[in-house]
Amino acid sequence: MSALINGLITGILFGFLLQKGRVVRYDMQVGALRLKDMTIVKFFFSAILTGMAGVAVLHHFGIARPLILPTNIGANIIGGLIFGIGWAIIGYCPGTSLGALGEGRVDAFWGILGMLTGAAIIAEVYPEISSTILTWGTEGSITLPQVLGVNEWVVITAFVIGGLSLFVWIEKKGL
Amino acid sequence: METESRGWSPYLAGALTGGVIIASAWIAGNYFGASTSFVRVTAFIEQLFSAERVSTMDYFRWFGPRVDWQVMMVLGILIGSFISSMTDGSFKVKAVPDMWESRFGPSTVKRSVFAFVGGVVLMFGARLAGGCPSGYGLGALVQLAVSGLIVVVCFFAGGIIFANIIYRGGEKQ
Numbered sequence: 001m002s003a004l005i006n007g008l009i010t011g012i013l014f015g016f017l018l019q020k021g022r023v024v025r026y027d028m029q030v031g032a033l034r035l036k037d038m039t040i041v042k043f044f045f046s047a048i049l050t051g052m053a054g055v056a057v058l059h060h061f062g063i064a065r066p067l068i069l070p071t072n073i074g075a076n077i078i079g080g081l082i083f084g085i086g087w088a089i090i091g092y093c094p095g096t097s098l099g100a101l102g103e104g105r106v107d108a109f110w111g112i113l114g115m116l117t118g119a120a121i122i123a124e125v126y127p128e129i130s131s132t133i134l135t136w137g138t139e140g141s142i143t144l145p146q147v148l149g150v151n152e153w154v155v156i157t158a159f160v161i162g163g164l165s166l167f168v169w170i171e172k173k174g175l
Numbered sequence: 176m177e178t179e180s181r182g183w184s185p186y187l188a189g190a191l192t193g194g195v196i197i198a199s200a201w202i203a204g205n206y207f208g209a210s211t212s213f214v215r216v217t218a219f220i221e222q223l224f225s226a227e228r229v230s231t232m233d234y235f236r237w238f239g240p241r242v243d244w245q246v247m248m249v250l251g252i253l254i255g256s257f258i259s260s261m262t263d264g265s266f267k268v269k270a271v272p273d274m275w276e277s278r279f280g281p282s283t284v285k286r287s288v289f290a291f292v293g294g295v296v297l298m299f300g301a302r303l304a305g306g307c308p309s310g311y312g313l314g315a316l317v318q319l320a321v322s323g324l325i326v327v328v329c330f331f332a333g334g335i336i337f338a339n340i341i342y343r344g345g346e347k348q
Contacts, residue, residue: 006203007244011251013195014207018252019259021188022181026272033331033338043189044312050193051317055200059318064200069305069315071322079304080326084333086297088341090290091272094301095209095252095309097294102256104268110287112213114294119210119217121295122302123234129303130233144319155319167186 015099018043024099026091026107033088038175042167049163052156059152068143074136075129090114180263196313205244206318208310210301212249214238278342304329 018024021043031037058064087093090111092100097115100108122129145152182188199205219240222229229235260266270283279285301307304326306315311330315323 003203003205003244004242004247006199007205007247008251008254010195010199010203010205010244011248011253012255012258013251014192014248015252015255015257016259017188017192017195017255019256019265020183020263021185021192022265023185023188024256027274030272030274030338030342033334034342035335035339039185042185043192044308046186046189047192047196047313048316050190051196051313052193052319054193054197055317056319058197058200064204066318067206067314068318068320069311069322071320071325072305073325076304076322076325077329079300079302080329081333082300083297083304083307084300084330084335085337086293086295086300087330087334088293088338090293090297091275092290093209093309094213094298094307095249098209098249098253099256102253103260104266105272106268106270107272107283107286107290111290111294114291115210115213115298116217116220116294117291118295118298119214119302120221122299123214123217123221123232126232126234133303139321142321144321144324147321152319 014095015102018096018099019103024092024096024103025105026100029093029096030088030091036175038170042170045163045166049160052159056152056156066143068141070141071139072134072137073139075133078133086118180265182263182265192313196317203244205248206310206315207248207313208245208306209249209252210298210307210310211238212246213298214302215241215243215246278345300333 022028023040023043028037028039032040055064059066092108092111094115097108097111101112144155148155196207215238218229218235218238222240229240271281271286275286305322306326308330311323311326316327
């Protein structure tokens with residue numbers, strides 16, 4: 001039960017911050033994909049860079065256990081690109097669709113129904129995918145530090161430098 | 176035209192979200208994600224019609240009709256956004272986004288249909304890839320997973336290419 005309450009509180013905080021950052025809107029999401037408004041990029045990478053550093057500390061001291069989603073190169077690339085196509089049409093992602101509905105964007109409701117339908121379709125075709133696409137390039141739960149053979153802080157430092165450079169570029173361009 | 180409060184800096188809101196990510200890993204041992212919850216809700220709905228069939232499907236055996244931490248988190252996003260928008264006056268019932276209208280017209284039906292279709296395509300892709308921007312970006316990439324980097328790059332690549340295709344010619348109306 002406490003896990004459920006914890007999840008709810010986490011979601012409320014996340015939804016609150018998503019809305020305060022004004023990132024749950026179609027105009028912001030598609031604006032980023034059209035390279036016209038980088039609000040969601042600022043939000044997304046600020047969250048990732050902060051989370052990365054903090055979570056690495058938790059992992060280092062064994063406070064939280066890593067949970068690494070496996071790398072399945074074929075499914076990751078094909079699925080990722082298909083997601084992008086759908087994302088450009090709907091203008092919400094699964095998490096932000098709930099946030100959009102929460103601030104009154106009722107088109108997100110139809111999007112959510114579509115997402116549930118998409119989940120039903122994947123469940124139907126799963127036997128076919130699991131014997132084909134999901135077997136292409138299965139590398140297991142690998143991390144960037146493992147693959148590159150460097151300390152995790154080297155990778156995190158690289159991400160922070162890359163992220164901050166991106167932010168500087170965005171601000172210079174006025175996006 | 177009414178003016179709306181501008182909200183917080185996306186850098187600040189994003190960094191605070193990073194704090195929430197850290198806290199949830201610390202306190203609950205959970206990492207962010209959203210799309211699995213859509214599968215669970217779908218399994219729940221299908222179970223109402225055909226419980227036996229759902230119990231035999233492999234995919235629903237993995238992601239069954241169960242309310243867990245993540246389902247509650249996804250529900251929380253709706254509540255959190257509602258609270259935020261109601262308290263700062265940015266809540267607004269709107270069926271057709273401004274940018275959409277400027278390109279595809281003011282039809283609510285048209286927007287609703289395409290939102291539905293986009294949702295189908297997006298979720299099919301997300302579940303094929305194994306997750307959505309929350310799971311792969313805020314969950315996996317945060318933990319430096321190779322999968323997170325590949326998928327996040329593909330999300331944006333697919334999205335940027337397709338958005339620019341459908342908006343080619345610019346705002347028409």
